[in-house]
Amino acid sequence: MPIIVIMTGITIAIASGKGGTGKTFISTNLFNSLQDSRLSIALVDCDAEAPNDREFLKEGVLQSSHAVNQKIPVIDKTKCTYCGKCDEYCNFNAIFFLEEPQTIEVLEDLCHGCGACSVACEYGAISEKDDLLGYVNRYRFSTGKELIEGRMEVGVLVSVGIIKESIKMAEPFDLVLLDSPPGTGCPFIQTVYKSDYVVLVTEPTPFGLSDLKQSVAILKEMGIPCGVIINRADMGTDDAQNYLKRENIPLLMSVPFDKEIAVAYSKGEMITNLSTEWKAKFNQLYHTIKEEFEKNKAK
Numbered sequence: 001m002p003i004i005v006i007m008t009g010i011t012i013a014i015a016s017g018k019g020g021t022g023k024t025f026i027s028t029n030l031f032n033s034l035q036d037s038r039l040s041i042a043l044v045d046c047d048a049e050a051p052n053d054r055e056f057l058k059e060g061v062l063q064s065s066h067a068v069n070q071k072i073p074v075i076d077k078t079k080c081t082y083c084g085k086c087d088e089y090c091n092f093n094a095i096f097f098l099e100e101p102q103t104i105e106v107l108e109d110l111c112h113g114c115g116a117c118s119v120a121c122e123y124g125a126i127s128e129k130d131d132l133l134g135y136v137n138r139y140r141f142s143t144g145k146e147l148i149e150g151r152m153e154v155g156v157l158v159s160v161g162i163i164k165e166s167i168k169m170a171e172p173f174d175l176v177l178l179d180s181p182p183g184t185g186c187p188f189i190q191t192v193y194k195s196d197y198v199v200l201v202t203e204p205t206p207f208g209l210s211d212l213k214q215s216v217a218i219l220k221e222m223g224i225p226c227g228v229i230i231n232r233a234d235m236g237t238d239d240a241q242n243y244l245k246r247e248n249i250p251l252l253m254s255v256p257f258d259k260e261i262a263v264a265y266s267k268g269e270m271i272t273n274l275s276t277e278w279k280a281k282f283n284q285l286y287h288t289i290k291e292e293f294e295k296n297k298a299k
């Protein structure tokens with residue numbers, strides 16, 4: 001009987017514990033270096049507060065832009081018995097409730113649209129309304145690859161709903177690259193939690209190392225394998241490298257400070273378009289990540 005090998009899609013998140021480490025540089029150039037690949041590939045810009053992958057990947061043509069709404073509870077005070085159950089169920093302190101004097105309000109800015117309060121209310125006092133969170137924009141390249149961009153509406157505080165929807169749009173692709181929001185809060189967790197592998201981008205400074213350790217600890221807790229890229233690797237200490245050796249975390253690539261890269265980045269240009277050497281390095285990076293992913297799968 002023939003053995004059928006089913007290849008499933010791979011999702012790789014590119015993340016960093018702090019902003020300004022070069023995460024966008026890595027994400028966009030990795031995506032760009034794979035334009036000739038036969039795989040269907042999507043890069044998802046999950047930094048919905050300030051998406052900027054499009055600034056570098058200008059050739060893609062806008063295919064669609066759809067609104068993302070979340071359900072916000074609306075309390076009918078004529079039906080409300082002021083039992084307080086909805087307040088107890090809300091994990092985000094988004095319901096302001098006082099027993100005496102009887103007061104109840106939904107704090108819409110804090111609401112995550114989880115629906116727990118509607119489930120909790122036994123008196124039919126809660127209905128829901130749509131609240132615009134932002135948009136998911138899809139840009140297609142002549143190679144069939146796509147940039148999917150989550151973009152929050154001005155004034156919206158919680159980006160998780162947009163990130164979720166943006167990642168969902170990338171499900172049919174063979175290879176999904178997620179450009180994660182910086183930090184280690186909810187938007188980062190939402191981006192990485194279904195990833196097969198996370199690439200952490202850091203810089204060789206004490207701040208960089210401290211944030212790297214925090215990101216690694218969270219990913220360990222979540223059971224997601226990771227490797228590290230050190231950007232501007234020749235401009236700081238060896239502490240990050242020593243930490244990776246001690247913790248047995250693979251160093252996927254080191255990027256030295258390079259004037260050509262800095263100039264290209266400041267002009268919104270891709271180093272993988274300007275230099276065949278860098279295109280080959282980013283191609284190699286993809287293969288290194290894939291090998292590490294396979295190694296972890298085999299464990």
Ligand code: SF4
Pocket residue numbers: 071072073089090091092093094095106110111112113114115116117118
């Ligand atoms: S939908 Fe969720 S977050 Fe919003 S008020 Fe209800 S329980 Fe709280």
Ligand code: SF4
Pocket residue numbers: 075079080081082083084085086087104120121122123124125126
């Ligand atoms: S659970 Fe329903 S009835 Fe109770 S306080 Fe909330 S809205 Fe009012």
